[in-house]
Amino acid sequence: MQMQAVDGEVHADLTLDGRMEGAPGLAHGGAIAAALDDLFGGVLVLLETPAVTARLNVEYRLPVPLHTPLHLVARCTATEGRKLHMAGTMSAGEAIVAEASAMFVRVEIAHFEASGVPVPDAWRSWGGAARG
Numbered sequence: 001m002q003m004q005a006v007d008g009e010v011h012a013d014l015t016l017d018g019r020m021e022g023a024p025g026l027a028h029g030g031a032i033a034a035a036l037d038d039l040f041g042g043v044l045v046l047l048e049t050p051a052v053t054a055r056l057n058v059e060y061r062l063p064v065p066l067h068t069p070l071h072l073v074a075r076c077t078a079t080e081g082r083k084l085h086m087a088g089t090m091s092a093g094e095a096i097v098a099e100a101s102a103m104f105v106r107v108e109i110a111h112f113e114a115s116g117v118p119v120p121d122a123w124r125s126w127g128g129a130a131r132g
């Protein structure tokens with residue numbers, strides 16, 4: 001998913017296809033949650049903060065059609081020690097089809113390195129969990 005930073009928010013455009021089908025012709029709820037969670041990851045890149053999803057809540061407001069352009073927006077609404085609170089929306093045209101809130105917890109880069117897969121070089125200059 002291509003993301004763009006605009007005034008402290010992260011925006012993305014997405015069209016879900018048949019691979020993301022749940023009920024016939026409609027997007028699977030897990031795909032909607034994954035897209036919003038991924039967008040929150042984009043906010044972390046904007047903030048240059050390594051963190052992981054600890055809690056994700058999605059409110060499904062309307063069925064999400066496949067093959068229809070969707071617009072997503074996310075931002076960090078508050079920080080509280082290691083905790084970052086996120087909010088985001090997914091819209092189809094003027095209609096908000098899903099809203100998400102999440103709590104992320106800052107971690108050290110070592111959290112990701114434990115997988116054995118190298119992290120992007122840029123992440124190494126970021127402050128980790130110890131950052132206030």
Ligand SMILES: CCCCCCCC(=O)SCCNC(=O)CCNC(=O)[C@H](O)C(C)(C)COP(=O)(O)OP(=O)(O)OC[C@H]1O[C@@H](n2cnc3c(N)ncnc32)[C@H](O)[C@@H]1OP(=O)(O)O
Pocket residue numbers: 037041044045049050051052053054055081082083103105107
């Ligand atoms: C730029 C980076 C891009 C990468 C984005 C990746 C996005 C993802 O999808 S991550 C994948 C899914 N998430 C995960 O794998 C996370 C798995 N969980 C963990 O690793 C750990 O439980 C972790 C790091 C969240 C917290 O563990 P730990 O570091 O020991 O912190 P811990 O002391 O338990 O918690 C810190 C604070 O968060 C709170 N907290 C932790 N988990 C939760 C939770 N699920 N719900 C509510 N509060 C929580 C704790 O109560 C604590 O609060 P306080 O400081 O007020 O006491």
